[in-house]
Amino acid sequence: MALHTASIGKVDTVAPGATVEFRWNNPPSHTMLHYFAFPDPPHMPGQHGSSSGAVEVRGVRVFHTDPNDAATKTHVVVLVKNVGNGPTGFELFQTWVD
DSSP, X not given: OOEEEEEEEEEEEEOTTOEEEEEEXXXXXXXXXXXXXXXXOOOOOSTTOOOOOOEEEEEEEEEEEXXXXXXXXXXXXXXXXXXXXXXXXXEEEEEEEO
């Protein structure tokens, strides 16, 4: 067994209190999946500028279609909420075991 982690995308800006639905097609199947969002707040200018951001993964929805006449299709929708006081972006990571 091996543990893998990969960045699957970035969102530039999410308003405070807003939730974004991030869609990812064809995640690894028949394994444990985990999603983690790392905040990426906008850069503040100046020598002593600082910025902060806070995000939370609110849920993961898995969609699976297995039609009789076509290939199986799976996608996930990861719900990420900005729980901070200012706008921020985030980078989303997927971890899985195989």
